[in-house]
Amino acid sequence: MNNAFTNEEYTVMINAALNQAVPLCGDERDAVTKAMRYSLANGGKRVRPVLLLEFNRVCGGNVTNALPLACAIEMIHTYSLIHDDLPCMDDDDFRRGKPSCHKQFGEATALLAGDGLLTLAFSVAAKAPLPPENLLPCLAVLADTAGYRGMIGGQTMDLQHEDKAVDAELLRATDRLKTGQLICAACRIGCLAAGAAEEQVAAADAYAESIGLAFQIVDDLLDITGTAEELGKPIGSDAEKNKSTYPALLGLDESRRLVQELTQQAINALSCFDENSFLIGFAEKLANRTN
Amino acid sequence: MNNAFTNEEYTVMINAALNQAVPLCGDERDAVTKAMRYSLANGGKRVRPVLLLEFNRVCGGNVTNALPLACAIEMIHTYSLIHDDLPCMDDDDFRRGKPSCHKQFGEATALLAGDGLLTLAFSVAAKAPLPPENLLPCLAVLADTAGYRGMIGGQTMDLQHEDKAVDAELLRATDRLKTGQLICAACRIGCLAAGAAEEQVAAADAYAESIGLAFQIVDDLLDITGTAEELGKPIGSDAEKNKSTYPALLGLDESRRLVQELTQQAINALSCFDENSFLIGFAEKLANRTN
Numbered sequence: 001m002n003n004a005f006t007n008e009e010y011t012v013m014i015n016a017a018l019n020q021a022v023p024l025c026g027d028e029r030d031a032v033t034k035a036m037r038y039s040l041a042n043g044g045k046r047v048r049p050v051l052l053l054e055f056n057r058v059c060g061g062n063v064t065n066a067l068p069l070a071c072a073i074e075m076i077h078t079y080s081l082i083h084d085d086l087p088c089m090d091d092d093d094f095r096r097g098k099p100s101c102h103k104q105f106g107e108a109t110a111l112l113a114g115d116g117l118l119t120l121a122f123s124v125a126a127k128a129p130l131p132p133e134n135l136l137p138c139l140a141v142l143a144d145t146a147g148y149r150g151m152i153g154g155q156t157m158d159l160q161h162e163d164k165a166v167d168a169e170l171l172r173a174t175d176r177l178k179t180g181q182l183i184c185a186a187c188r189i190g191c192l193a194a195g196a197a198e199e200q201v202a203a204a205d206a207y208a209e210s211i212g213l214a215f216q217i218v219d220d221l222l223d224i225t226g227t228a229e230e231l232g233k234p235i236g237s238d239a240e241k242n243k244s245t246y247p248a249l250l251g252l253d254e255s256r257r258l259v260q261e262l263t264q265q266a267i268n269a270l271s272c273f274d275e276n277s278f279l280i281g282f283a284e285k286l287a288n289r290t291n
Numbered sequence: 292m293n294n295a296f297t298n299e300e301y302t303v304m305i306n307a308a309l310n311q312a313v314p315l316c317g318d319e320r321d322a323v324t325k326a327m328r329y330s331l332a333n334g335g336k337r338v339r340p341v342l343l344l345e346f347n348r349v350c351g352g353n354v355t356n357a358l359p360l361a362c363a364i365e366m367i368h369t370y371s372l373i374h375d376d377l378p379c380m381d382d383d384d385f386r387r388g389k390p391s392c393h394k395q396f397g398e399a400t401a402l403l404a405g406d407g408l409l410t411l412a413f414s415v416a417a418k419a420p421l422p423p424e425n426l427l428p429c430l431a432v433l434a435d436t437a438g439y440r441g442m443i444g445g446q447t448m449d450l451q452h453e454d455k456a457v458d459a460e461l462l463r464a465t466d467r468l469k470t471g472q473l474i475c476a477a478c479r480i481g482c483l484a485a486g487a488a489e490e491q492v493a494a495a496d497a498y499a500e501s502i503g504l505a506f507q508i509v510d511d512l513l514d515i516t517g518t519a520e521e522l523g524k525p526i527g528s529d530a531e532k533n534k535s536t537y538p539a540l541l542g543l544d545e546s547r548r549l550v551q552e553l554t555q556q557a558i559n560a561l562s563c564f565d566e567n568s569f570l571i572g573f574a575e576k577l578a579n580r581t582n
Binding site: 022025027028029031032033036079083086088089106107108109111112114115116118119120122123126127132133135136139140142143144146147148149152153155156157159160177 | 313316318319320322323324327370374377379380397398399400402403405406407409410411413414417418423424426427430431433434435437438439440443444446447448450451468
């Protein structure tokens, strides 16, 4: 088994790689390059690339070779946030305590920066130093989970639900696509890049499914019980926008219980991996996070 | 050498493949699926996929195996038009005589439809039945030419030039990226998918470079000398928007002469291909088109 890394070590590697992945052009194009770099550097927890790298490691993969794929999935996540924040979508002025991309650079540049990051994700991924027969399925998973049947499908469903009552089942179906699919992609691509066995890929899917939903419920809980300082954005925005949320549909206590249950399910799915302590701790940390 | 096809035969194949490539989901996601299908079906001349398939054929490739790549490049072209038409970009209400995507489906759905087509392009391309060692370079070219150093870079430069005088050199540099890169990708990917020799790839690049610029100059000319009926959009829109164009910078006669010169250069580049009559005719047809 390859060397273990801490979350901090992974994050440092990912941030360094992302910083190198979008070089300036030195000409007028850099209006968009700077916007891409701004949003990419305004980093969150790097949940998806960390999961990708760790699943890759526990399946016997090499972190350096998988790093381009980790960058690619973070680029796709970042592009989706830029486009989600645009006035015609959620119209959010802030992202992680800083002006959102279109507030900083204007709408047209933010639109193109999102397009640029989505496109660059596939450029970076297609050049990962991995066996072509391992790499091509990773690219297909990346495109399928991020696409109109996956993440974009979830965003589309979300649009239909504006100012409309949604039950827990439909909310879950939406979140499974909108946030769940890319988390699933991260875990699955980590395995596929290492040429993992089918059983391992299935276990990664099960883990991802559970932490993906738990992640979303915690997001909803923090919008009620968190603080603006910790979150880097105003709290109460879901209620203000009349958004259906798990706490609103299930209550605070039941939502918290569900997070614990899902986290336990995620941990149970890891039994086929010899080294699973990082992934166990990661699931627990996501469940108990305050931002 | 594989069977020759006519432009009409290629177009029929491409349209049929595109129609199958975006199946409905049968649920709320189809708000975006329908928008994607609408824009993809509102077909233009299919210049890029036809070029891809014919370069593939003259390099010894099989048309069926290359068809997913042809679809992918048309999807990228279509997404770029959807996003270009948005209010924050060119704010165009019509595209090829029909309401543009956001006029028909609303801004948010059009944004997501563009994102969906860009993402689907890579999904479809990654599954092309080609040897992985031929396919991966095709994917890299697709992402690089469409990205922030390529097509998106050109769109970004275009944004900087709004209401600003631009000389012929800068206009050419912009168009080389904005429209030239994807035409170049089409020709180059056609060759790479067939495992073509370097000399053939270089010849395809030279051909693409010349017809790409000629194509843009003809576009500018038609905006002055064409008719709204033939073009499916109002004429005179460049002048109205104070856009720098080749005819404005070089004059009508010099622009027309340049189109002929570039077309001859493109034809000259084809000497290394045994069967080049289709590509010669294609370059001439693009130069003499009326829409």
